[in-house]
Amino acid sequence: MTPETPSLARRHAIEACGNPGAVEGPLQGYHHETYVFPLGDGAGAPATTRWKCREPRAGLLWFDRRCFDSEEQLLTALSGRISSIPGITEFGGLRLQRFIEGRTLGALRRSGLPIPGPLLRQVVGLFRELAGVRPETLVVKRRCEARDRPRDGDTNGFLDRLVSFTEESVYLSNLDEFAALFDELGVRADAFENLREHVSGLAERPFCLLHADLHRENFIVDSGQRLWTIDWELAMVGDPLYDLATHLYLMRYPEWQARRLTRHWVSTVEDVRPGGSEGWQRDLGLLMDFKKAQSVFTDVIRAALALGPGQGADRRRPEGTGRKLRRVLTEAAGPLGLTSVPAPDRIADALVRWRGEHGEAGDVFPG
Structure with missing residues (x-):
């Protein structure tokens, strides 16, 4: 261009x-x-x-499954039901989203820090509204296949399809390019068998709408301290506890605030969608374990593609990336059945070798 x-x-x-x-x-x-x-x-x-x-x-890699055909169509259907969604308008044949003038929550309170109580209460309010959107009341065209739409309440089927997407669309479809790198990091194909066994046996919970990507950069705080929710492209219908697990994993709250939010979430969801928190004491940890395992595959590929020009040629090692990936691998070792996790310097060396063998990232994946 x-x-x-x-x-x-x-x-x-x-x-x-x-x-x-x-x-x-x-x-x-x-x-x-x-x-x-x-x-x-x-x-x-x-x-x-x-x-x-x-x-x-x-030409981009998608690391998460998309469920709805159009984000704008979904947001239009949710008008009046989810109060933190910016408005949608049509002009000149285009569907446009209102731009919220403000700062992301991540810019105000970086990962790991608590968020102010008034904002936390608005997060709980968002979960209340999401729980109130039942599958049968959401008439929006979907793009996902029928097999990716388990019956209402089938939380095991719901999670198994997410595991399958990670296995088929993230791991196996990119294996030609990344097999050697995953092997050096100790991640092999039987990891998915271990993961499925690890997360099996979830309690049934009635489904509702999920945002599925509630992290600090997808919340905008305006000048009046109102919290807005953006980027609904990964929204889906499914297990409400999965949305909480994803949110907790991505937000990195301090432990005390994560516990507080979880308590409020349980009472709120039960009030709106009775049974929506069934078995949460056991299942929340399992769903977070899935998120940890999923991050291994997405973060390794992203880290490899993000290496700067020349890093494969002059042997400079991405030390910070090695430390980050070691943390990711260590968190996921149990769910994936990893027998050992390489040291940060070995991970950095593996990334450099991958880059040297594959040239510029753009030569592997355009865009």
Whole structure:
């Protein structure tokens, strides 16, 4: 794409705005190319309100299953049901999301730090609203296959399909490029057999809507300290406890605040969706173990692709990445049945060798 040829997303933004100089972007983001702008004359929207349009980036790896055909269609269907969703408007044939002026929760309170009580209460309120969206009341076109839609309450079937996605779409589909690297790190194909055995036997819980990606960068805090929830592209219908497990794993709350949130979550979900927290004392740990195991496969591939130019050639080792991956592997050793975890320097050396053998990351996966 040359500077003289704007991308599709930018062309849409300019057409909707009418002023190329008022278009901001592309914003940082992995899955989409996103632009922010005020709407042009005649839109009927306040001049202070900005909107965003985005298009999927080509040639990307997806590490999580997508369930709904369109994020904008889902958000439109949830209007009035989930209060923290930014508004959706149609203009010039485009569905645009309102851009929330504020800062991400991660920018305000980095990973590992507690979040203020008023914001935590809003997180609990979001879980209340999610639990109230039952599968039969959500009429939105889905893209996932029938086998990825277990019957309501079949939490074991739900989790098994997520394990299968990680095995088939993340591990096996990329094995030609990453087999040697995974082998050096002690991760082999029988890891999935171990994982399935480890997480089996979940209690049944009635399904509801899940955001499935509630981390600090997907919460925006505006000037009035209102919490907004963005990036619903990984939303799905399934086990409500999975959403809590994913949230706890990604947020990295201090232990005391994680316990507090969990207590509030249990009482809130039971109030809205009786049985929604059934067996949580045992199953929450198992679902978090799945998230730890899933991270091994996504983080190893991402780390390998993120190595800078020349790191395979001059033998400089990505020491920080080696330490991070060792933590990830250590956390997942039990669920995956790993017999040993390499030291950080060995992990760094393995990454450098992979890079030397595969050249630039762009030569392996475009985009």
